Amino acid sequence: MQLIILIIVVVVLVFFISRNREGKPTKTVEFNGKTYLVSDKRFNLIQRAQQGDEKAQYEIITEYYEVGRSKQFIAELCFFYTEKLAEKDLGVLTELGDLYFDGVGTPRDTAKAAEIFRKALELYDNPTPGLYIPEKSKEYRKLLQDTIEQYEAER
Numbered sequence: 697m698q699l700i701i702l703i704i705v706v707v708v709l710v711f712f713i714s715r716n717r718e719g720k721p722t723k724t725v726e727f728n729g730k731t732y733l734v735s736d737k738r739f740n741l742i743q744r745a746q747q748g749d750e751k752a753q754y755e756i757i758t759e760y761y762e763v764g765r766s767k768q769f770i771a772e773l774c775f776f777y778t779e780k781l782a783e784k785d786l787g788v789l790t791e792l793g794d795l796y797f798d799g800v801g802t803p804r805d806t807a808k809a810a811e812i813f814r815k816a817l818e819l820y821d822n823p824t825p826g827l828y829i830p831e832k833s834k835e836y837r838k839l840l841q842d843t844i845e846q847y848e849a850e851r
Contacts, residue, residue: 727773734768745777753777757791760800775801786823787830789816790840797847810847816840 721733744752757778782789793812796805817840
């Protein structure tokens with residue numbers, strides 16, 4: 697019986713220690729004149745992104761679409777890296793349009809969102825060399841067109 701209690705105590709301790717190590721805000725990050733309190737893990741991710749690590753930059757921007765987004769999500773940082781990566785990735789360009797439409801990390805601007813999706817549709821039909829297009833299909837093209845219409849209707 698004592699062994700079972702000891703095992704339970706150890707499991708609970710390991711759980712809380714690992715949870716705090718990943719998520720407990722302990723470091724500060726400054727971005728655009730604001731200071732944010734973040735975990736060690738988030739701090740390291742942001743440092744890698746600032747040093748040019750595209751994988752880290754993508755990780756920051758894709759968090760916007762995750763269910764149960766982290767409480768340490770920094771909207772302005774997401775917008776910054778989305779804008780930076782949009783030049784080489786059509787999917788990220790459409791994410792930039794979504795950020796303008798939703799007003800995430802930037803003031804809400806439905807006209808700018810529609811403009812970005814028009815640009816995405818133009819690039820989809822006439823891609824520049826090296827541009828990554830996440831999907832080539834009638835459905836994806838229609839999604840771009842439908843989003844333009846939706847965003848223009850919201851003006």
